[in-house]
Amino acid sequence: MMSSMHFRFSRSEMSLREKLWHVSWSFVLLVATVCTVGFLTLYSAANGNLEPWAVRQMMRFLVGLTVMLAVAMVDIRMWMRWAYALYVVALVLLAAVEIRGSVGMGAQRWIDLGFIQLQPSEIMKITLVLALARYFHGASYQDVGRPLFLLPPLVMVFAPVGFVLKQPDLGTAMMLTLGSGAMFFLAGVRLWKFAVILISGAAAVPVAWQFMREYQRQRIITFLNPENDPLGAGYHILQSKIALGSGGMFGKGFMLGTQSHLNFLPEKQTDFIFTMLAEEWGMVGGVFLLGLYVLILVYGYAMSLRSRNQFGRLVGLGLTTTFFLYVFINIAMVMGLVPVVGVPLPLISYGGTAMLTLLFGFGLILSVHIHRDIHIGRRGATDDV
Amino acid sequence: MNHDNDRSKIIGRRAILLGGGKLALLSALVGRMYYLQVLESSKYAVLAEENRINLRLLPPPRGRILDRNGVPMAVNQQNYRVLIVSEQTEDLDDTLDSLSNIIPINDHDRARIAREAKRHRSFVPVTVRENLSWQDVSRIEINTPDLPGVMIDVGQSRNYPLEGLGAHLLGYVSAVSEPDLQSSSDPLLELPGFRIGKAGVERVYDLALRGKGGTSQVEVNAVGRTIRELKRDEGEPGLDLNLTIDxxxxxxxxxxxxxxxxxxxxxxxxxxxxxxxxxxxxFDPNAFNRGLSPDEWKDLIANPRAPLTNxxxxxxxxxxxxxxxxxxxxxxxxxxxxxxxxxxxxxxxxxxxxxxxxxxxxxxxxxxxxxxxxxxxxxxxxxxxxxxxxxxxxxxxxxxxxxxxxxxxxxxxxxxxxxxxxxxxxxxxxxxxxxxxxxxxxxxxxxxxxxxxxxxxxxxxxxxxxxxxxxxxRDIVDGVRSVPRPSPEWPSxxxxxxxxxxxxxxxxxxxxxxxxxxxxxxxxxxxxxxxxxxxxxxxxxxxxxxxxxxxxxxxxxxxxxxxxxxxxxxxxxxxxxxxxxxxxxxxxxxxxxxxxxxxxxxxxxxxxxxxxxxxxxxxxxxxxxxxxxxxxxxxxxxxxxxx
Missing domain, CATH: 3.40.710.10 (DD-peptidase/beta-lactamase superfamily)
Incomplete structure (x- = not known):
């Protein structure tokens, strides 16, 4: 068959230059803006010093930006072709750290690559989306309606979730589960099935309670009533609420956040960075940052939905949802709406792995956008319609 | 083609649903922010201040006890102490070695210092020795460049310059006991090392002699380190008390x-x-302030001439x-x-x-x-x-x-x-x-x-x-003030x-x-x-x-x-x-x-x-x-x- 049968538009074989032309630079600028907010906040967290956080975060951003653009350049069909393979690699790595951890290295969740500590659970956030998108790419509405058809993707989800839970990393498990759920939903899984799962999930809570470790139970109890133990387990949430609440509408001013600078606020440069930002910039600052995040989400949606292939749409929306989960869980966590589960604030919190994961994800979304007009057949790139 | 259009419709619809749900959740975050930062803001502002500001008590100097002509019978002596802050030393042991060339530090003290340094946070000063002579103090001061983390501190301790003379009248001061704490609400009593009158005039006029504690408002961080002093109230020094004794x-x-x-x-x-x-x-009341050894105590109470009895x-x-x-x-x-x-x-x-x-x-x-x-x-x-x-x-x-x-x-x-x-x-x-x-x-x-x-x-x-x-x-002492004694009118x-x-x-x-x-x-x-x-x-x-x-x-x-x-x-x-x-x-x-x-x-x-x-x-x-x-x-x- 002729290649023109595979692809309706000549854009299928774009040059690098063309691809760069099609990159949504306004989206890149938006991401860079959010990261800049992060640099400023880290600068303040270090009491007006670029060291030790802001500078390193900038370096990571530069690395991440390069990675993002490189990922964006890669043809979407290539990603689809490698989706399962990447997923398996990630799963093996996840199993590897788990086994090594249980052998006696402690709760080490990463593989040290020298310049960066690679966390398989982070890689999994992306590869799971790719794998699920690949699975659902060729599925018709009727296919998705068959329960047996849903079994393989469920295994794909629960294998990594099991490993992550065992680490135990409640936050990542939550993100993987919820993100995958969103993809099932987008793929057309019937709504009543979600209802069944929700109801049986609620029924399973008492059972799950039995299997939880003491500290996990403690976290949930503390979450439900942080004032119970203000100097112990509830300390983080309470101090976070105090810092946030005392910031008021307009905040205490840049670098003037008393709670964070006097170290009452724990983890101010990582998981609780939103609290510090909201203490110094007030509700106005918090809403402004949320606005930026919403813009990113809107871009994500727009770019994904404009794709003419199901894989691209699913990847784009899945990654956007992952990004949303970062935002929501972190902010809800520091405001005492969900338990403290250790999810960083995307693009702002200090830390290389999350930054890299996110920018990699944005690279994929850009790739989806650049290759939006490529039509991919049901069985993959080589398949015809 | 058709089924892709179908799926496109479905995913479009569902994406809008999902997006709507996300917006709803984000709105909930904004609502929560509004609740915490606007509605409850003043409550948290107060909590934040309390977090940040630590009230420290300043012990007032204890009033002196004088005879009728103003000759001191009980005074406060400056007590020079040498302290060490372990986080400021490069190595605690090295610094103690250098310090021991200037003032003797025995093994017993060393063990205690190491123990205390370990127990407290590293910025909390640990007492190395008390009651230093002025000579020791100046020798340490000269050598401070070589003694990182070592500092001299001046405290006050009660001294009875006349030793045994008038000891029964004066009484003595000693550490606050548990019953003392329960019977009084004066926060001064909770200061470590604070001493109150336990016998004699020191006890009867303890409140007047004690004075009123000052306060220092300091900004602290979460681990209690002082960042700076915000406000200081010196309190009231204890009243000098004249006795009728010559x-x-x-x-x-x-x-x-x-x-x-x-x-x-x-x-x-x-x-x-x-x-x-x-x-x-x-007896020498200074010994009580210093702390009596069991032998000294035994001697005092076994003496048939009852030196402790007034x-x-x-x-x-x-x-x-x-x-x-x-x-x-x-x-x-x-x-x-x-x-x-x-x-x-x-x-x-x-x-x-x-x-x-x-x-x-x-x-x-x-x-x-x-x-x-x-x-x-x-x-x-x-x-x-x-x-x-x-x-x-x-x-x-x-x-x-x-x-x-x-x-x-x-x-x-x-x-x-x-x-x-x-x-x-x-x-x-x-x-x-x-x-x-x-x-x-x-x-x-x-x-x-x-x-x-x-x-x-x-x-x-x-x-x-x-x-x-x-x-x-000599004067009538009422609480913490004194007024001259009026001419007496004794009944017949x-x-x-x-x-x-x-x-x-x-x-x-x-x-x-x-x-x-x-x-x-x-x-x-x-x-x-x-x-x-x-x-x-x-x-x-x-x-x-x-x-x-x-x-x-x-x-x-x-x-x-x-x-x-x-x-x-x-x-x-x-x-x-x-x-x-x-x-x-x-x-x-x-x-x-x-x-x-x-x-x-x-x-x-x-x-x-x-x-x-x-x-x-x-x-x-x-x-x-x-x-x-x-x-x-x-x-x-x-x-x-x-x-």
Whole structure:
């Protein structure tokens, strides 16, 4: 068959230059803006010093930006072709750290690559989306309606979730589960099935309670009533609420956040960075940052939905949802709406792995956008319609 | 193509649903932000301030205790300490090594420092040594560049420069105990190392001496490190407290008592100022502040001469013949005798089948009131007591301050004992025997009194029968302030001037007429002359057999069996101003041992605070206008300023 049968538009074989032309630079600028907010906040967290956080975060951003653009350049069909393979690699790595951890290295969740500590659970956030998108790419509405058809993707989800839970990393498990759920939903899984799962999930809570470790139970109890133990387990949430609440509408001013600078606020440069930002910039600052995040989400949606292939749409929306989960869980966590589960604030919190994961994800979304007009057949790139 | 369009529609629809859900969740975040940062903002702002601001207490300097002329008796000493902050040292051990070249640090201290440094956060200073000499301090200061993390700190500790002198009055300060904490809400007590008065004046006037704690508001971080001071309130330093004691006289009296287990009290008969309150032997209160070793403590409490006891108020002794002054007054006031009535003393008196002996074998012969007092004839007072009855004598003794605490501003006062029928019934459930009237009337038997009570009794006789009461603080201290003591208006005891005059004539004869028991201890300078009464209180039972063979002399007895020697006196005889009581435990004869001490003390008092003799009424008793003695320009206060 002729290649023109595979692809309706000549854009299928774009040059690098063309691809760069099609990159949504306004989206890149938006991401860079959010990261800049992060640099400023880290600068303040270090009491007006670029060291030790802001500078390193900038370096990571530069690395991440390069990675993002490189990922964006890669043809979407290539990603689809490698989706399962990447997923398996990630799963093996996840199993590897788990086994090594249980052998006696402690709760080490990463593989040290020298310049960066690679966390398989982070890689999994992306590869799971790719794998699920690949699975659902060729599925018709009727296919998705068959329960047996849903079994393989469920295994794909629960294998990594099991490993992550065992680490135990409640936050990542939550993100993987919820993100995958969103993809099932987008793929057309019937709504009543979600209802069944929700109801049986609620029924399973008492059972799950039995299997939880003491500290996990403690976290949930503390979450439900942080004032119970203000100097112990509830300390983080309470101090976070105090810092946030005392910031008021307009905040205490840049670098003037008393709670964070006097170290009452724990983890101010990582998981609780939103609290510090909201203490110094007030509700106005918090809403402004949320606005930026919403813009990113809107871009994500727009770019994904404009794709003419199901894989691209699913990847784009899945990654956007992952990004949303970062935002929501972190902010809800520091405001005492969900338990403290250790999810960083995307693009702002200090830390290389999350930054890299996110920018990699944005690279994929850009790739989806650049290759939006490529039509991919049901069985993959080589398949015809 | 078709099915892709379908799926495109589905995913589009569902993406919008999902997006809507996300927006809803993000709106919930905004709502939560609004709740925390706008609605609840003020609550959290308060919590944040409390988080950030730490109130620290600043201990106020403790007030000094001064004598009546401002000579310090209890002061605060600067206590130089060397501290080490482990986080500022490169290596704690290295720094301690260098430091030990300057001041010795033994292994025991080292272990303690290492332990404390480990226990506290690394920025908390740990005490290396206290009470450094100025020389050590300057040597450390010079070497500070080589001693990272080492610093000198000045604290204050209580010091009693006179050591044993006045220790019983001053008391001491010591660490706050658990019951102290529970009975007071003063936050100062919770300061580590804070000390409060535990005995003596330090305890009675603790609140005034303590002062009010200042506060320092400091900004701290979550681990308690001070970032900076925001506000400082210095509080109020403790009040300097003047006592009525004259240190030079106190010292003189203590020296005069020497190594005896003894007490001496001198009181101003008009004002109630206590010029001397000496109790020997004494102890060094500094040791209590420093912390006593178990051996030191054992020595103190095992000493038979009870150095820890303030004998002036807590020593209860049978007053012996000094009590005859009360017996005489009670008899005169009740009319049971007249001064001229004579009693024949054959050396003993028989009541029923019991013999009551006079101290003088062979007796005094025919004796009237003045002679009875002068010679301290026991038989005369047996007869007087028999006629008067002990109830009246007891009542008179109580009027003059015996048998109850004086209400002195010093803890530990004992009440003494003035017995009567009811008392014996209540205490021993026995009836009162007539013989007990005789024995108690000469200050033996159940009668007990403290040296302070006897001094006050003497003062009340000397001032013309006014109920002067003793006090130790020169000014009236009310809480944490003091106001000058107003001129006292002592109530009259309701004793006739005539009776008092007669008793005082007897007391004059004791000291100033040949044959008086204390004639040998008289003050030869007439302008300073004293009147007094001796007492030798028997502490053992003299058997009939011993009496037949001759009563043993005190020198022949072991110390614990010797008589207590007592002497009460006032001077100058012409216009009494100072009353004195000297009590020497197991000292022997009152006139031989106690009277010379009282004489010397009274001479010294009058030399230091001379009394200008004024013309006296016929009966020799000065007319006391309670408010009026402002006119006396010989007030000790006035002279104090020149001294």
């Amino acid at each position: 240190l030079e006289l106190q010292q003189f009296a203590a020296q005069r008592l020497g190594t005896e287990s003894a007490a001496a009290v001198v009181i101003d008969v008009h004002t109630g100022d206590l010029l001397v309150m000496a109790s020997t032997p004494s 004998k002036t108020i807590a020593g209860q002794y049978p007053p012996g013949s000094t009590f005859k002054v009360m017996t005489a007054l009670a008899a005169l006031e009740s009319g049971s005798i007249t001064p001229e009535q004579r009693v024949f003393c054959p050396g003993q008196m028989n009541l029923g089948n019991i013999s009551f002996h006079c101290w003088k074998k062979g007796g005094h012969g025919s004796v009237d009131l003045i002679a009875g007092i002068k010679h301290s004839c026991d038989v005369y007072f047996y007869e007087v007591a028999r006629r008067t009855g002990f109830e009246r004598i007891a009542e008179m003794a109580k009027r003059f301050g015996l048998g109850a605490p004086m209400g002195l501003d010093l803890p530990g006062e004992r009440p003494g004992t003035i017995p009567n029928k009811d008392w014996k019934r209540a205490m021993l459930n026995q009836p009162w025997h007539p013989g007990e009237t005789l024995i108690n009337a000469i200050g033996q038997g159940y009668v007990l009194a403290t040296p302070l009570q006897l001094a006050v009794m003497c003062a009340r006789v000397a001032n013309g029968g006014f109920a002067v009461a003793p006090h130790l603080a 005891l309701g004793v006739s001037r005539q009776s008092l005059s007669l008793v005082r004539k007897g007391m004059f004869a004791v000291c100033n007429e040949p044959g008086g028991t204390a004639f040998g201890a008289r003050i030869k300078d007439e302008s300073l002359a004293m009147s007094g009464k001796s007492g030798s209180a028997q502490v053992r039972r003299i058997t009939v057999r011993e009496r037949e063979g001759g009563v043993k002399k005190n020198e022949e007895l072991p110390w614990k069996e010797r008589d207590h020697a007592l002497f009460i006196a006032y001077a100058p005889e012409s216009e009494p101003r100072y009353a004195c009581c000297v009590t020497v435990e197991h000292g022997g004869g009152g006139s031989a041992v106690a009277a010379p001490m009282a004489r010397d003390i009274l001479i010294e008092v009058q030399k230091r605070y001379p009394v200008r003799t004024a013309r006296l009424p016929e009966d020799g008793i000065p007319v006391l206008h309670p408010q009026g003695h402002d006119g006396h320009d010989h007030e000790p206060h006035d002279h104090g300023d020149h001294g």
